[in-house]
Amino acid sequence: MAIPGYDLDVLRAAFPAWSLFRSDAGVFYGTRRGVRLRDADIDKGLRQTVSAEDVDTFVSLLMDQGRMVVRS
Secondary structure, X not given: OOOXXXXXXXXXXXXXXXXXXXXXXXXXXXXXXXXXXXXXXXXOOOOOEEEEOOHHHHHHHHHHHHHHHHHO
């Protein structure tokens, strides 16, 4: 079932540093590509994988992670 307002290919293009998919249950997942976070990074709030039940929350999480990387 397609959700209006989201296209996974568009999200993948917008967040190329992440491997993105949507589970059969409808949950969005993103895992960092080619990066293994250190404990210090995780302590700062960075996440290896993020997930959300809706696309708006998912995009917000990915954007937050991107801002944290810039600041760290």
